[in-house]
Amino acid sequence: MGINSYSDDEVKFSKLINDLKELPKIKTEENFEYNLMIRIQNQNFGYLTEEKPQFGIIKFVIPSAIVSIIILFILFLPAAEQKVENPLMVDPPKISESDSLSNSQILSSNSGTIVKPRKKINRENALTENVVSEANSPVNSKLKYPINRSRSVSLDEYLSGQNPGRNNLQRGNIVRSGEEEFDFDGFLLPQPLDQKSLEKYRRMIDSIRKAEAKRDSLRRIR
């Protein structure tokens, strides 16, 4: 246990080192060994035999995992409950979905077949249902306007006389019947005819009549 000289520091602190060496040696009391052997014989080891709890990874991981889960549960669960949908971020409902409630009922009852209006229902309802069901039908996406064939007139046919099922009187009635207010209350809002459009339609009819007269005169000449 001799001191080895490793550095010049020992020279620098020589006085201090000498004083430290000269410090009186403290000795144990005389009955130290006796007391020690008594303790050993009596197995009186005090706290020295108490085993300190060993640190184990499992002992650390399990409680910390439980605590973490509880903390996450406390922090994030109320936030999830309070989550309010931003109305600006929500997609607007589709018009077809909202409007086709009755239609969907019809579809479900007919198990996917294209819904056609029953013939016996009154004319106005039939027209409405037909339009609604056909407009919302997933099969037939082609829109049909609420124009009743029996009440409509094709000007080309009217002029050329290609429609054999109708005579001129019928045609004229059909055209004139356009003056009557149409009661359809479906998707298109009924608009009262204004005076201007009435005049317009009258001029059109007049021109058609003139054309008819001209045509008849030409036939007679032939």
Place this chain on the structure above:
Amino acid sequence: MPHNQNLTELTDEELIKKFQETNELEAYEILVRRYKDPLMNFVYRFVGDRDVSSDIVQDTMIRFYLNKDSYREFAKFSTWIYTIAGNLAKNELKRRRRRSILSLSPSEDDKQIQVEDKSFVAPDRATDSNLKHDIIQRALMKIKPVYREMVILRDIQGLSYEEIAEITKVSLGTVKSRINRGRTQLQKLLKNIYDE
């Protein structure tokens, strides 16, 4: 008693080996006799209290008795027993620190280790050797425990740097630097003695 005489001639390592193998209490007693005073001196200089030091050395010997099998042959017995004593002494200091934090008034231990930094003793009075020793002990208690331990082991107990490194489980360089810092702090505290 030729058998006992033979045992006293054995080295520390041979004695502990005998104690480990045969559980012979005489071997243990011889080792206790060899190390009780050096350990007492070391612990007293470290904690500054005789009764506490005596208890720590007793506990060290009890630990040695109970954990004799944890000693391995490749280590020196002296470093092993100094490590046990040093750890117990450090635990005692920690206990004191905790106690002083919890208590509102300064403890007796704190009062005891108080040292005035500048002119705590007049130089003419410091010539008295007993007083000088007391001053040095007080100054030792003022420096940091990590430095104090190193200085005690080196300059009071006379251990080599390698032994100190083994006891304190630090590198040789750290031992040297800590001893240097400890001595510097100590010299600073004792400048009234050394400025003469």
